[in-house]
Amino acid sequence: MNTLEYRLENQSIKTFEDLSSLETSIRFFVNYWVHDGIVYENKGNHFRDGHYVMELHECKGEEPYADASEKAPNTIEYRLFHSGREIIKESTETNKEDIMLALSLDSVTLEDRTYNRLSLEYDEDRNVYVYYLNG
Numbered sequence: 001m002n003t004l005e006y007r008l009e010n011q012s013i014k015t016f017e018d019l020s021s022l023e024t025s026i027r028f029f030v031n032y033w034v035h036d037g038i039v040y041e042n043k044g045n046h047f048r049d050g051h052y053v054m055e056l057h058e059c060k061g062e063e064p065y066a067d068a069s070e071k072a073p074n075t076i077e078y079r080l081f082h083s084g085r086e087i088i089k090e091s092t093e094t095n096k097e098d099i100m101l102a103l104s105l106d107s108v109t110l111e112d113r114t115y116n117r118l119s120l121e122y123d124e125d126r127n128v129y130v131y132y133l134n135g
Helices: 021-029 096-104
Strands: 001-007 011-019 033-036 036-050 050-056 075-081 088-091 105-112 113-123 128-134
Touching: 001 021, 011 021, 021 096, 021 113, 050 113, 075 096, 075 113, 096 128
Parallel strands: 001 050, 033 113, 075 128
Antiparallel strands: 001 011, 033 036, 036 050, 075 088, 105 113, 113 128
C-alpha cells in the first residue's frame, strides 16, 4: 500500500494512507483535483522519503460546478469543455480497473460522435471523475 501526499507551494495539504498502486496511479493520471470546494491542477508527482508526492497549483477563479450533485461512487461524468460544461453522459464503474481503463481512452464515441479527451478531473468532494471532451 502507498502513501500519497498532496502539496501546495511546498506545504502539505492532505495525505492519504494505504492507497493501492492502482488508486495512486489514477490520482497521478488526472489533471485536476477538487478538494473542499477548491480546484487544483496537478503539476507533477515524485517519490520522496518513502512516499509519493503530488505537487499542486490552486486554480484561482475556478469553482466546482453549480449543477454538481451527489453521485454513486466511481461515477464518471463526460462533460463538454465549454462555458456551460454540460454533462452529456454518465457511467458508474464497479472497480478501479474499469475507471483507469475508461479514463485512459484518448477519445470516446457518444451518440455517433467522436470526442477527444482534453483533460481529467477527480472531484473528491463528490467522489466523481470528470472526463472533459472537446466540444
